[in-house]
Amino acid sequence: MESGSPIVPGTSGRRGATRWARLAVLVGLILVATLALLLSRLPPGLTRGVWLSAAGPSAEAPEQLVLVFEDTRGLVSGTVHQLRAGKQVLQWGFAGTRPGSDSLEISWGNDVTFRGAADLRQGTLSGRILMPDGNSHNVLFKRTTAEEVPGFLAQPELPYQLRPPPTGSGWEIAAPAEVGIDPRHLERTIQALTRGDAGLLHSLVLTRYGKLVAEEYFHGYSRQDLHETQSATKSVVSLLIGIALDQGFVESLDEPVLDYFPEYADGATPGWEQVTLRHLLTMTAGVDWSPREVFAAHGAGPPLFRKVLSRQVIHAPGSKWLYNGADLNLLAGVIFQATGMQADEFAARSLLEPLGITTWDWELGKTDGYPSLAGTLALRPLDMAKIGQLVLDEGRWQGEQLVSKEWIAESTATTSASRKEGQRHGYLWWQTNAPLDSGHSTVILASGWGSQFIHVVPDLYSVAATTGGNHFNNKNYAIGEVLVRRLLPGVEP
Numbered sequence: 001m002e003s004g005s006p007i008v009p010g011t012s013g014r015r016g017a018t019r020w021a022r023l024a025v026l027v028g029l030i031l032v033a034t035l036a037l038l039l040s041r042l043p044p045g046l047t048r049g050v051w052l053s054a055a056g057p058s059a060e061a062p063e064q065l066v067l068v069f070e071d072t073r074g075l076v077s078g079t080v081h082q083l084r085a086g087k088q089v090l091q092w093g094f095a096g097t098r099p100g101s102d103s104l105e106i107s108w109g110n111d112v113t114f115r116g117a118a119d120l121r122q123g124t125l126s127g128r129i130l131m132p133d134g135n136s137h138n139v140l141f142k143r144t145t146a147e148e149v150p151g152f153l154a155q156p157e158l159p160y161q162l163r164p165p166p167t168g169s170g171w172e173i174a175a176p177a178e179v180g181i182d183p184r185h186l187e188r189t190i191q192a193l194t195r196g197d198a199g200l201l202h203s204l205v206l207t208r209y210g211k212l213v214a215e216e217y218f219h220g221y222s223r224q225d226l227h228e229t230q231s232a233t234k235s236v237v238s239l240l241i242g243i244a245l246d247q248g249f250v251e252s253l254d255e256p257v258l259d260y261f262p263e264y265a266d267g268a269t270p271g272w273e274q275v276t277l278r279h280l281l282t283m284t285a286g287v288d289w290s291p292r293e294v295f296a297a298h299g300a301g302p303p304l305f306r307k308v309l310s311r312q313v314i315h316a317p318g319s320k321w322l323y324n325g326a327d328l329n330l331l332a333g334v335i336f337q338a339t340g341m342q343a344d345e346f347a348a349r350s351l352l353e354p355l356g357i358t359t360w361d362w363e364l365g366k367t368d369g370y371p372s373l374a375g376t377l378a379l380r381p382l383d384m385a386k387i388g389q390l391v392l393d394e395g396r397w398q399g400e401q402l403v404s405k406e407w408i409a410e411s412t413a414t415t416s417a418s419r420k421e422g423q424r425h426g427y428l429w430w431q432t433n434a435p436l437d438s439g440h441s442t443v444i445l446a447s448g449w450g451s452q453f454i455h456v457v458p459d460l461y462s463v464a465a466t467t468g469g470n471h472f473n474n475k476n477y478a479i480g481e482v483l484v485r486r487l488l489p490g491v492e493p
Contacts, residue, residue, distance in 0.1 A: 045069075046076070046104075046118065051125055051141040052149055066152055067094075067106075067125070067141060079473075080108050081200075086150040087220035090450075090469045091200050109472060114139070151220030154194040154201075162187035166223070169382055170356060171212035179208040185490025189482060190216055198482045199475030201451060202227060202467040203381040207389060208491075209461050215382065219469075226361055226378040227467040230448030233377040236351070236387065237331055238428035240343060241281065242395075242407030243350045249338040253278040257285075257330060260337040264309050271313025277334065279317045281427040282415045285327045286315030297326035298374075301367030304329050321415075321425065325374025328428070332370045344371045354402050355390065357383040375448065381465050384446075388454040388463035391429075391444060412444045423447075434484060436460075438493060451479050460491055 046069040055062035066081040076098055082090045096106030098118075104125060107113045116127015116139075123143035130136045146152050162183055165173055176183040186206075193201050193216070202221045206214040217223065229236075244250040257275045258265055271286070279285045288311055289297065299307070308326050335343045344362040352360055360379050365372035379387075386397070391412065395403040411427035423445070424431040430445040434457060446454035451468030464483060470476045 045120065047071070049123075049143045050146050050149065050152065052144050053139050053141050065139075065141075066149055076104065076106055078106075080106075081152065083149070083151050083220075085220075087202075087225075088151045088200060088469065090471055092472045154196070154218040155216075158194060160187070160191050160194050162190070165212050165215035169212055169215065169223070171207070171382070172210070174208070174211035174213055176213055179211060179213060180492030181208060181213060181487075182490030185487055186214060189486040190214070192482050192486050193218065193479075198466075198468070198470075198479040199451065199473050200469040201479060202469060203465070204479075205381045205385040205463075205465040207385055207463045210389060210393070212385075217381075221467075223380065223382065224359070226359065226380060227452065228364070228376065228378045228448075229384065229446075229452045229467075230375045230450055231325070232384070232446040232448035232452045232454060233373060233375045234325070234328060234428040235446035235454070236347065236377055237328070237343070237373045238281065238411050238426075239351055239387070239390075239403055239407075240335060240347055241277070241331065241427070242403045242411055244335060244338055244346070246404045246407065247350070250277070250334070253281065257334070258309075260334045261305060261309065261330070264305055267306060268309040269312050271317075272309060275313065275317045277331075280327055280331055280334075281411075282318070282321070283323055283327070283425065284318045284321050284415075286313045286317045286320055287322075287324075287327055288312040288314040289322060289324050289326065294322065294324040294326075297324065298365070298372075299326075299367065300329055300332060300365050300372040301370035303367060305333055323425075325372075329370075329373050332373050336370070342369050342371065343373060351402060352383075354400065355383070355386045355397055357386060359383075381467050384452075384454050384465040384467075385463050387446070388456045388465060391454075391456050392458060392461065392463055432480075434488060436488070436493060449476065451476055453479065455480075455483070460493065462491070 051067040053065040055064055062085065064083045066083060067078060068081070069076060069078040071077050076096045078094055080092050080094050081088055092108040094106045094108035096104065098104055102117050102119065104118045104127070105113065105115045111132040113130045114127055115130065116125055118125050125141040127139065128136045129139050164175065167173070176186050190204065192198070193204060201218055203218065204214060204216045205212070215223070241250065245253070254276050256273055257277060257280060258268060258272055275285045287308070297307070304326065308330060332343045335341070335346055339346050341349070347362070357379070360377065360383070362371045362377050364376040390397050390402060391408055394405040395401055395408045412429045412431065413426050414424040414431055415426055430447050432443050432445055433440040434443050436459065441457060441459040444456040444458070450471040451466055453464070453466045455464040466479050468479065470478065
């Protein structure tokens with residue numbers, strides 16, 4: 001045997017195995033590092049970040065779109081958000097496909113389509129937006145983060161912590177506990193709104209016992225912003241008719257409508273002589289509007305007066321309820337003939353200015369001086385709450401009786417022929433129920449498309465006004481669910 005190191009049985013085999021093990025570990029580490037490097041160079045998917053379009057052509061109010069993708073495996077889905085001047089105005093759900101690895105097609109709303117190419121490495125989506133009217137335009141989306149898009153997030157300071165309303169509103173401010181509201185429930189309610197539980201909400205104003213408890217704005221909106229109240233405008237019109245009655249401009253709700261339109265009497269179809277002001281207020285005129293025409297018949301002033309009065313009255317007035325704004329716009333002519341003032345002038349003198357509402361707009365849709373009464377009045381949320389407080393206080397505001405107690409009671413009561421989505425209808429006011437431990441409580445509601453609401457809850461002596469952009473996302477009534485589930489359990493009866 002040659003001299004050298006002593007041989008221990010099995011030592012050489014173990015050393016060889018150890019070397020191979022170490023080599024395998026080294027190779028594995030190299031493979032992992034290589035794979036990590038390769039993965040780091042792969043472009044992130046569509047679901048990473050948000051996709052912001054370049055600003056629109058208007059320098060005063062540049063419009064942008066934000067795309068948020070939820071799934072990229074074959075079928076594509078997500079939400080598209082419309083922003084204007086740093087405010088998120090509307091949102092839609094979208095769906096589409098990826099025909100190829102670098103191509104994309106999605107659609108939303110009323111047949112709006114984006115077709116383009118996705119360069120995930122560069123973080124861009126480029127293509128064209130095709131409109132349903134045949135027009136189209138080029139658009140470039142760039143990947144960014146939600147925090148970098150003004151107005152995209154509900155509020156920049158999240159998670160939300162309860163804070164008192166800012167001063168200078170003209171309202172007396174009260175801490176929640178001072179008026180019987182558990183601050184934890186209020187904080188959780190607003191946190192739910194910032195998470196999007198009520199869809200795209202722009203504001204919440206809450207009062208109790210005539211004091212301001214909460215005033216919150218979301219998605220870039222502020223106290224000074226006017227907001228179209230949509231069909232909540234109709235409830236303001238109801239107040240105007242009540243004031244006209246109180247002041248003797250209108251003698252009775254049972255006056256025939258045609259008495260106020262002598263110049264159109266020759267063009268009116270048979271049956272209109274039986275339609276009264278009450279039928280307009282209760283939406284029971286019996287006119288032959290189809291479901292499609294109900295939502296398509298827009299306008300104001302003489303052109304609309306002629307159009308409405310030329311329609312057939314096919315149901316006995318008062319017998320059939322049909323929600324529509326066209327018939328209602330006849331009240332603009334009634335107010336003008338009765339008072340000598342256009343409806344917006346009469347509103348300013350008899351309602352808005354006495355309420356201390358100095359910032360408002362009613363120009364959209366105005367024709368020959370007549371404002372549209374179906375849904376174009378723009379107000380601040382704080383002032384919407386004033387209208388709710390006026391109703392809650394049976395027509396009084398700061399000790400002055402602006403509209404009679406009797407009119408408030410009559411106009412907010414349920415009429416016999418109306419039902420819609422679990423709600424009841426009065427004279428252009430809605431009624432629904434809120435569950436309380438002691439039973440159901442009536443909620444008087446001014447209701448506008450997209451979550452423009454004035455909630456008046458007499459049993460709780462409370463008002464909640466909201467504005468939002470829930471026109472196209474099926475979340476119009478989601479705010480009611482949040483208030484019932486989150487806030488109501490924390491309100492003392």
